[in-house]
Amino acid sequence: MTANASPGYLEALWQGWEELRRWAGLLGPVTSLPFGLDPVAALGAALALVVTAGLAVASLAVLLTSLLVLYLLLTEVFGVRFELALPRGL
Numbered sequence: 001m002t003a004n005a006s007p008g009y010l011e012a013l014w015q016g017w018e019e020l021r022r023w024a025g026l027l028g029p030v031t032s033l034p035f036g037l038d039p040v041a042a043l044g045a046a047l048a049l050v051v052t053a054g055l056a057v058a059s060l061a062v063l064l065t066s067l068l069v070l071y072l073l074l075t076e077v078f079g080v081r082f083e084l085a086l087p088r089g090l
Helices: 007-023 040-077
Strands: none
Touching: none
């Protein structure tokens, strides 16, 4: 790249940077809120995170319960045995 870059190139570069900042503006506020609503928005975001984490934990509990039911069904009803053993030589 030469030291004398054309103004069109720099303008295109600056416009690309502005577009990137517009698309990836996750660190800035989305909109300006009226006075006093900032704590409410923060509490709403925290509540959304708690609900999402609770949903993830509930999904994990359902997965583990279904795996336990499948294990009991296979072992108690169908008589399939599962044995875990270390490989020989260890």
